[in-house]
Amino acid sequence: xxxxxxxxxxxxxxxxxxxxxxxxxxxxxxxxxxxxxxxxxxxxxxxxxxxxxxxxxxxxxxxxxxxxxxxxxxxxxxxxxxxxxxxxxxxxxxxxxxxxxxxxxxxxxxxxxxxxxxxxxxxxxxxxxxxxxxxxxxxxxxxxxxxxxxxxxxxxxxxxxxxxxxxxxxxxxxxxxxxxxxxxxxxxxxxxxxxxxxxxxxx
Numbered sequence: 001x002x003x004x005x006x007x008x009x010x011x012x013x014x015x016x017x018x019x020x021x022x023x024x025x026x027x028x029x030x031x032x033x034x035x036x037x038x039x040x041x042x043x044x045x046x047x048x049x050x051x052x053x054x055x056x057x058x059x060x061x062x063x064x065x066x067x068x069x070x071x072x073x074x075x076x077x078x079x080x081x082x083x084x085x086x087x088x089x090x091x092x093x094x095x096x097x098x099x100x101x102x103x104x105x106x107x108x109x110x111x112x113x114x115x116x117x118x119x120x121x122x123x124x125x126x127x128x129x130x131x132x133x134x135x136x137x138x139x140x141x142x143x144x145x146x147x148x149x150x151x152x153x154x155x156x157x158x159x160x161x162x163x164x165x166x167x168x169x170x171x172x173x174x175x176x177x178x179x180x181x182x183x184x185x186x187x188x189x190x191x192x193x194x195x196x197x198x199x200x201x202x203x
Contacts, residue, residue: 019082020084027090043194044153048071055077056119057071057121058117081107084104108137121145125167129168153195156169186198
């Protein structure tokens with residue numbers, strides 16, 4: 001069974017909690033995590049080319065830490081969360097000397113003190129991993145977390161019926177929906193089938 005087959009099987013059985021199921025099976029050696037790759041997302045690397053010292057950043061759905069660790073290396077003060085306790089334990093074990101604060105938290109019910117609590121929020125393909133009927137709620141929460149700047153990275157698709165997933169790539173209307181809670185779009189591009197979108201808030 002492929003890694004994609006693993007994710008589809010687990011999501012069908014547990015639509016909102018399948019991340020923990022997958023990480024637990026991966027820890028037991030009975031499944032693999034398809035996004036466990038050795039390098040950070042290339043669009044994130046390009047975006048975060050400058051020194052981030054002095055800026056607090058929140059990484060949504062951090063998984064096994066590739067993006068979080070990269071941002072910390074650029075000088076950002078990074079908090080990263082995942083709904084899966086197994087994932088958080090695994091990333092802490094993988095990077096025992098990390099400067100990143102890894103936290104177990106639920107995007108749909110985040111800590112109240114996180115409201116606009118971060119200079120930068122990075123949402124890299126977490127919303128698209130949720131069922132389509134949760135996209136609007138998850139998108140609103142991402143905007144709610146953002147203090148000044150939001151970077152959204154996602155696979156793109158055209159408007160129309162949702163594909164079988166996961167993932168469920170984001171449509172143009174779904175990517176525009178991140179401009180909520182006072183955020184406005186600074187740039188939205190569709191590059192080789194992926195969205196790279198930045199939103200800002202004038203405080």
